Amino acid sequence: MQGLSDIGVAVIGTGFIGTVHLWALRRLGVRLTGVLGSSAGRGAERAAALGVARAYASLDELLADPDVDVVHVTSPNHAHYAQVKAILAASKHVICEKPLAMTSVESAEMVELARSSGRIAAVCYNTRFYPLNQQARGMVGAGELGDIRLITGHYHQDWLAKPGDWNWRLEADEGGTLRSVADIGTHWVDLTSFISGLSPVAVLAELATFIPERQKPLGPVETFARTSDRASETRRIQTDDAGLILLRFDNGARGSVTTSQVSHGRKNAMSWEISGASASASWHSEHPDHLWLGHRDEPNQMLQRDPGLMNATGSAAASLPGGHVEGFGDTFFALFRAVYADVLAGRRSPQSNYASFEDGHDEMLFCDAVIRSARDGRWVEVGGRE
Structure with missing residues (x-):
């Protein structure tokens, strides 16, 4: 075998x-x-x-x-x-x-x-494979939050906050028309859709480029590398440093997300909050082993990642005992573990929950809608025609 x-x-x-x-x-x-x-x-x-x-x-x-x-x-x-x-x-x-x-x-x-x-x-x-995001998906699926009403959050970084910061993602011919929205915003949209079971059906977006000229180093640059002390040339920038997006979902829920790669002090800060008719939940990527649970008529809770205290979906995604933090690198291991189980089986399992090419295409349709909305200043349906 x-x-x-x-x-x-x-x-x-x-x-x-x-x-x-x-x-x-x-x-x-x-x-x-x-x-x-x-x-x-x-x-x-x-x-x-x-x-x-x-x-x-x-x-x-x-x-x-x-x-x-x-x-x-x-x-x-x-x-x-x-x-x-x-x-x-x-x-x-x-x-x-x-x-x-x-x-x-x-x-x-x-x-x-x-x-x-x-x-x-x-x-x-x-990011689907942080165990507490899997836990949250299980909670929503079990109806513990009730009907979803509001999905909000952000994904903020600071690694492109200065005019001397450079990466290939800044140029549209290498990274695409969108930058902060496509590079990190799609992570947030995919994750919240994965957890809630809801995908945006319409968007109202505004994009901002706060640093219209940057210094491009002469030579290769790795992601997150410091470049201010290297010989450079001035380049015009047209991709987005930040995005602000209102969201509508097909069940009537509403949402909002902001993206930024110019927010000083935010190294890799993705946060979501999902509010339902019965309870709320919230998670932050820089504190990945804690899931906040909000209640109206009883004390709020903070669930620290511990397989013995989590639901079946969450505990199945965990690799380490409680108190042993699972972070960014661990999510790739968990993702690849799921994919390679299907490679060995020769087909995708019905239980597999990693992102498919169909999911990737959905995110591209979302980006299309963001571009059109920001250009026209109006609500645009995701997947709709021009």
Whole structure:
């Protein structure tokens, strides 16, 4: 019987998030066949630094390797579409970072290709796999919050708060038309939809670019790296530093979310609050082992992550005993554990709750609606036509 150590895995991308994938894959116990960098030289350099035996010189070389069963795509957004198409055409399973593509036209095609391929195809919305987010999903499913009325929150960071801060996501031709909304806002939308079972059906959005000119360093830059002391050139910026979005849901619920990559002091602050007819719940990514539960006629509660105190959905997602904090890196391990169980089975289980390409396409439709709403200054239906 095939086990995890028999599965050969290659990773495209050797920067911050590609490295996080590698850490989680090693913990999982699959067999790493190699990495593909942005260039042959860059790939070889990073492979040596990460202790990976092989650096592929090209995508064609990677896909021709018969030892590769699964490919992780952690490259810049503009590369996802072509790389995923080639991976599926080569009959290999794929796990793609978000956003799935640059446009919803691309993501729609990717959904169809994934369906017809018969391969496992997942999108890396890892925040679903914080155990207390799984706990909250179980609570909503059991009716413990009652009918959902209001979903609010934010996702704020500060790593692009200065004119000297730089990353490829700043430029539309590499990251897409949207930045803060697509890069981190879609995480929030996917997560709250996953927990509540509700997806936005209409949006009213305003986007802001507070730093219209930035200094782009001359040379490669890794995500979250400091760049202010490097030689640079001035570049005009048109992608959003921040977004403010009102939401409507098909059950009549309302919501709002703000996104920002220029909020000083907020390192990776995603927060949601869901208010129902019976109770409320709230969670914050910088304090991931605590779930706040709000009540009207009894004391509020704070549930610390402890498998012995959680519901079946939450405890199944936990890897460590209570008091041993599970954080960002652990979510990738939990996500990959679920995906690779399906790889071994040869099909997606009905119980699997990682994000599919269909989910990734839904987020692209959400981004389309945000762009149109911000441009026209009006409510726009998600998935609606121009």
